[in-house]
Amino acid sequence: MTTTATPTARKRCRKTRTKKVNTRPPIVASALAANEIDLAPGREHLVCPECRTWCPITGMNGTPKLVPHHSDRAGTLNPRRCTAGSDRRVIIDIAVDDWRMTLIEARPTTASRRATKVLPKPKATPVPAASQLKPAPLNAETVRQVFRQHQQQCRACKGEITGRDGLPLPCRDGERLAVTFLRLLRQEPRRRAVRDFFAQERRRFDRQYAAAAPTRAAQWDAVLPQVADADTRRAQLPTGDAPKDSPAVPLTTLHPGHSAS
Numbered sequence: 001m002t003t004t005a006t007p008t009a010r011k012r013c014r015k016t017r018t019k020k021v022n023t024r025p026p027i028v029a030s031a032l033a034a035n036e037i038d039l040a041p042g043r044e045h046l047v048c049p050e051c052r053t054w055c056p057i058t059g060m061n062g063t064p065k066l067v068p069h070h071s072d073r074a075g076t077l078n079p080r081r082c083t084a085g086s087d088r089r090v091i092i093d094i095a096v097d098d099w100r101m102t103l104i105e106a107r108p109t110t111a112s113r114r115a116t117k118v119l120p121k122p123k124a125t126p127v128p129a130a131s132q133l134k135p136a137p138l139n140a141e142t143v144r145q146v147f148r149q150h151q152q153q154c155r156a157c158k159g160e161i162t163g164r165d166g167l168p169l170p171c172r173d174g175e176r177l178a179v180t181f182l183r184l185l186r187q188e189p190r191r192r193a194v195r196d197f198f199a200q201e202r203r204r205f206d207r208q209y210a211a212a213a214p215t216r217a218a219q220w221d222a223v224l225p226q227v228a229d230a231d232t233r234r235a236q237l238p239t240g241d242a243p244k245d246s247p248a249v250p251l252t253t254l255h256p257g258h259s260a261s
């Protein structure tokens with residue numbers, strides 16, 4: 001049973017051309033918040049102050065007004081007509097550019113007012129990539145073993161899972177391991193060559209250093225008389241008091257085979 005007090009709802013087109021005008025006072029655009037009105041040309045909407053739904057504004061070139069619209073249950077099976085807001089006149093007393101400016105200026109403020117949801121850090125550690133399987137330098141043989149282990153457990157790699165076309169489905173993990181194995185296998189000779197080169201250069205340096213040792217000893221021996229002479233003279237202390245605030249005079253030389261004792 002329906003009473004006449006219950007407004008009925010009809011199917012409506014979005015922008016009507018009805019001449020009907022609501023007798024209530026008009027809605028003043030400048031009285032609304034910038035985010036309650038959309039003045040983008042051709043898309044004019046506002047939030048109906050009566051039912052809080054976004055409603056198109058019609059008659060922008062003549063007498064702007066809110067289109068007849070449904071209220072709280074809009075979009076449901078039994079919507080209700082918004083009697084207070086339908087056909088309500090709208091006074092557009094702000095320019096589109098001014099409205100846009102206000103909206104842009106208001107943006108950071110609204111953003112800062114919005115509570116930031118802090119997401120908990122995920123605790124699960126990600127699955128290591130094929131290149132991270134071992135902390136030790138990876139070699140092709142290790143990867144081959146991992147690949148074989150995977151193949152024994154993976155139905156896709158064993159060819160037991162087939163797609164709609166009857167062909168076995170590819171396995172990403174298996175493919176990645178195979179690619180890593182082949183890459184390492186290809187790189188291994190080069191890596192070994194680089195390692196060998198380093199070792200060879202190191203050995204050459206050691207040999208050169210050892211060969212130079214007798215020369216350095218001979219050079220020391222050549223200066224030995226002068227060094228001994230200097231040491232002797234340094235040992236002869238001058239008469240009188242030694243300066244109090246100066247470092248002690250070294251009495252021995254740095255020569256490895258000689259001391260002034």
Ligand SMILES: [Zn+2]
Pocket residue numbers: 048049050051052053069070071082084085086
């Ligand atoms: Zn309304």
Ligand SMILES: [Zn+2]
Pocket residue numbers: 150151154155156157171172173174
């Ligand atoms: Zn697999």
